Amino acid sequence: MSIRWLSALIFVLSWPVLAADHGAAHFFFYRINPGDEAKFEAGYQRHLDWHRQHRDPLTWYGWTVEDGERDGFFVDASVGEPYEAFDHRVDLADDAADAKVHVSPYVTPTGRPTFQLLRKVSTATPLEDKEPSKRVQVTFVSVRPGHERQFEQSLVVSRKALLSMREAPAHTWYRLVTGGESTQYMLMVARDDWASFDRFHEDVPALLAGDEGALRAFSAAVRDMRTEMWRYRPELSNLTKTGP
Structure with a gap:
């Protein structure tokens, strides 16, 4: 040898x-529909207001991808909590309903990986x-x-x-x-x-x-x-x- x-x-x-x-790190990737960037941002801000009004204890980060194959994509993530926290999300059904109105019309989800x-x-x-x-x-x-x-x-x-x-x-x-x-x-x-x-x-x-x-x-x-x-x-x- x-x-x-x-x-x-x-x-x-x-x-x-x-x-x-x-420490769990949940990421969500979205491709914004062409021409819907402004509508998406306004709708996503309204959806974040829903989280605040419901006293969601989870932290949510948002980013825009600036280069590479996913240039222009939006990424959000909740990090720094145990995995168990996602079993007890605030009013999950109403959360999904609000997102369906304010976010979903303007994006296409492309992935939701969870990291450790x-x-x-x-x-x-x-x-x-x-x-x-x-x-x-x-x-x-x-x-x-x-x-x-x-x-x-x-x-x-x-x-x-x-x-x-x-x-x-x-x-x-x-x-x-x-x-x-x-x-x-x-x-x-x-x-x-x-x-x-x-x-x-x-x-x-x-x-x-x-x-x-x-x-x-x-x-x-x-x-x-x-x-x-x-x-x-x-x-x-x-x-x-x-x-x-």
Whole structure:
């Protein structure tokens, strides 16, 4: 066995399996019907008013996708709660009826994946802390079945590298639970503006460049990656209060 392969094998076997964080992250993707953007935004704001009037305890974030294949899509999400919270949503039937009037005529739903926060490989959790950035760089990673352990172990190394970089923005990792290809992960990198790329632009392989075993494990595990930028829409969001 070569020294390189021995290094990779030692890396894979030396880390324990990461413990799961039970923070649920429910995402909903919508394609806005052509020409209905203004009607959708006005209707969605009215629907958020319904949530406020019914004292919905869930936090709802809204974004517009700015590039990639889903350019122009709207994304909303509820994060930072246990999975059980979605079993006790406020007046679900009336919620659906209100959405049918104010939102559904203007959009086509395209997906509703649920992710699990991986806090131990993340450097910060802006959404769970209700401190969203003005933009967020979102990378979806498809991992080969059976390589999840190696992939997550490589993220431990990337986190260590990030914590040593003064200009590194918040990196938050999630693992898909249901609603898509099962071996899928999502990385959200906080970005306030495009100038943030001048200060920090390293991707995960670059972060792993100093650890041959981790880089080899990551490269063997990843099947595909795609990235897009989302713009936070505070007027299309509802952040619940945590205090009195």
